[in-house]
Amino acid sequence: MAGGGGVNRKISAASARAHTRRAKQNTSFKLPSGIFTKILLVLSVGILAWAYQAIQPPLPKTCGSPDGPPVTASRIKLRDGRHLAYEEHGVPRDAAKYKIVSVHGFDCCRHDAVVAHNLSPEIVEVLGVYILSFDRPGYGESDPNPKRTVKSMALDIEELADQLGLGSKFYVIGFSMGGQVIWSCLKYIPHRLAGATLVAPVVNYWWSGFPTNLSKEAYQQQLPQERWTLRVSHYAPWLTYWWNTQKWFPSSSVIGQSADILSTEDKKLLSKIISTRNHVALVRQQGEYESLHRDLIIGFGTWEFSPMDLDNPFPNNEGSVHLWHGDEDVLVPVTLQRYIAQQLPWIHYHELPGAGHMFPLADGMTDTMIKALLVGEK
Secondary structure (H helix, E strand, O other): OHHHHHHHHHHHHHHHHHHHHHHHHHHOOOOOOOHHHHHHHHHHHHHHHHHHHHHOOOOOOOOOOOOOOOOOOEEEEOOOOOEEEEEEEEOOHHHOOEEEEEEOOOOOOHHHOHHHHHOOHHHHHHHOEEEEEEOOOOOOOOOOOOOOOHHHHHHHHHHHHHHOOOOOOEEEEEEOHHHHHHHHHHHHOHHHEEEEEEEOOOOOOOOOOOOHHHHHHHHOOOOHHHHHHHHHHHHOHHHHHHHHHOOOOOOOOOOOOOHHHOOHHHHHHHOOOHHHOOOHHHHOOOOOHHHHHHHHHHHOOOOOOOHHHOOOOOOOOOOOEEEEEEOOOOOOOHHHHHHHHHHOOOEEEEEEOOOOOOHHHOOOHHHHHHHHHHHOOO
16 A cells, blocks of 8 residues: 555656646647748848839929929920930031030030030131030930930931931931940941041940950959949849949949049049030939930840941041040050950041040140041041
């Protein structure tokens, strides 16, 4: 009896301990089944929503809209309803012997018509030169063009010339990114051109026809942040806005207007005009995406053609095409321009020793380029 009672007491103690353990286990916190999956799903949706918002550019502040800048420039209305703002220089249009459409560069506007502002009055009067400068889409007071392509820019120029009555043929001249646009004119509206000049034109490293080693070597000459900016513009254009506005990594030094992209000679030349360039705010006033960023997307995207495949637009020497470039250009490597000139023997190639990207600002340079284009004077 005594032994049996001891056994019963031991069992009771063991049972008590087991009961206590079960009680402790039952009081621990447990999440309902599947809650982790739901949390991850919510977090994923939140991150995706944030990422989507981060890469979406804001709507442009179109000139003349309720929240946009005022319209102060002369403008034409294109067939698709967009407006192009323009400015006229030189002799009166109706009295001009030579009519030139000037295409501005990156982060500039119609007021930055290098040719118009640096051409001597004597040349203007003696030759009878009229120059038409305009804001490219999204810049200054020209409406943005969300559907802009390499081809559309040339067609805009043609329609601008027609509405202002420049005649069946006219000259085009473009500087830097505007010089790149001249390739589009030579491709899509060669029948409208009396002559063309490309001044330090920006090169697309992905144009077909470049030897891989040559384009790679030139590409590597760019600053690291510039290489990344161009790479994003080419391979992931939908990330261009985010890349150029994020603060984690260095973005475009060109957009940031860093002096690192200029040669010593360029810095000297720019010092001459900085105090007089009082229209800087006008350039980006409709938003950076439809002006600067779309320039990068179009300029460094995949083109439908390569300049090296172009045919001579003046087979009977009824006009001429000139390409001017400085051999000390830090922004656009001269090696690629040399190669293009070699592939297109009909191009009149002018390489300037010791000159950088801003050489058109040098005294007398614009006169030289215009006389070569209009009257063949070297």
